[in-house]
Amino acid sequence: MTERAIQSPHAVSHQRLSPVPSVLRCGVSLFGIKLCLATLGFRRTYLVIDKIVRRTPRCSNPDTDVINTIARHVITAAALQPGRAQCLEQSLALYYCLRRAGIAAEFRMGAKLNPFSGHAWVEYDGAPILEDPEHFAGFVPFPTLRS
Numbered sequence: 001m002t003e004r005a006i007q008s009p010h011a012v013s014h015q016r017l018s019p020v021p022s023v024l025r026c027g028v029s030l031f032g033i034k035l036c037l038a039t040l041g042f043r044r045t046y047l048v049i050d051k052i053v054r055r056t057p058r059c060s061n062p063d064t065d066v067i068n069t070i071a072r073h074v075i076t077a078a079a080l081q082p083g084r085a086q087c088l089e090q091s092l093a094l095y096y097c098l099r100r101a102g103i104a105a106e107f108r109m110g111a112k113l114n115p116f117s118g119h120a121w122v123e124y125d126g127a128p129i130l131e132d133p134e135h136f137a138g139f140v141p142f143p144t145l146r147s
Contacts, residue, residue, distance in 0.1 A: 020069050021097050027077035030085060030093040037089060046107070049092060053099035062103045062124075070097050071122075071130045091120035094129065098122065105129070110141040 021029070036045040074094045078085035085093075091107060098105035106123045119139050122129045128136060 020066055023073045023076045026073040026097055029096050030077050033092045034089050049096050056100055056102055058104045059102040067103060067124055088120040091122050094122045108141050110139040112138040
């Protein structure tokens with residue numbers, strides 16, 4: 001009789017767990033996040049997203065092409081929606097879509113002083129995903145959000 005390994009729901013997998021979301025699916029996620037931000041505010045929206053993505057197992061070595069494809073799908077969905085999606089909305093949608101695909105992304109926010117401005121972005125393995133280095137320069141990240 002062979003032993004069967006039992007994995008916790010938070011165990012790391014070696015396969016991508018779900019397919020790359022389409023531009024349409026990313027657009028639906030972005031629209032839902034915009035609606036949640038407008039009705040629930042940032043804190044409760046983040047907690048809802050975190051509760052959903054926490055249940056998705058993470059893959060240990062995702063393909064960077066998959067990460068970039070998901071990011072491009074979110075950006076495309078944002079461009080196709082009426083109204084302008086701010087960096088907060090886009091970053092939350094990207095974080096949600098990456099985490100639902102099993103990628104251990106981190107949602108980050110930060111600020112810079114001169115001129116004062118805030119920014120939200122998503123990191124994988126400590127590096128920002130699809131961020132323009134010139135725009136990103138000077139932002140100091142806030143501590144990582146924990147629910």
